[in-house]
Amino acid sequence: MLRVITMPRPTGPTNPMLRKLIRQLREHGKKQKARVWLELAERFEGPRRARAEVNLSQFNRYTAEGNTVVVPGKVLAAGRLNHPISIAAFKFSSAARRKIAATGGKALTIQQLVEQNPSGKGVRLME
Numbered sequence: 280m281l282r283v284i285t286m287p288r289p290t291g292p293t294n295p296m297l298r299k300l301i302r303q304l305r306e307h308g309k310k311q312k313a314r315v316w317l318e319l320a321e322r323f324e325g326p327r328r329a330r331a332e333v334n335l336s337q338f339n340r341y342t343a344e345g346n347t348v349v350v351p352g353k354v355l356a357a358g359r360l361n362h363p364i365s366i367a368a369f370k371f372s373s374a375a376r377r378k379i380a381a382t383g384g385k386a387l388t389i390q391q392l393v394e395q396n397p398s399g400k401g402v403r404l405m406e
Contacts, residue, residue: 291324300323300389304389305320314399316393318404322351323351323369330351331351331406332355337358338405346364347365347402347403348404349367349389349402350406351369353368353371354366354368354371354372355372356372365384367387367391367392
């Protein structure tokens with residue numbers, strides 16, 4: 280007798296907050312014709328192990344004062360941040376929030392950034 284082994288079907292993220300965020304990003308991306316929100320939704324649909332974890336030292340190296348950056352994952356506190364920037368991410372470590380606030384920067388949720396900047400102009404994606 281021949282046994283057929285099938286792979287489980289991919290279901291996407293199971294976190295209800297993340298699923299809602301993906302829907303919102305797709306809606307805003309299509310309505311505003313903003314590629315950054317559509318790209319962010321695509322990144323969130325991937326596997327959790329492929330989600331970004333970015334340290335503050337990377338922001339310090341690759342951004343300038345006043346930049347707005349979005350991270351499709353988590354921001355961690357390793358390193359220093361010497362200039363104020365706005366960072367939006369799905370999650371922040373508590374130490375990262377403190378360090379960002381200490382430099383005069385902002386730690387935002389992605390929903391807050393979408394409300395503030397629906398067109399996505401000037402927003403950089405960092406992984």
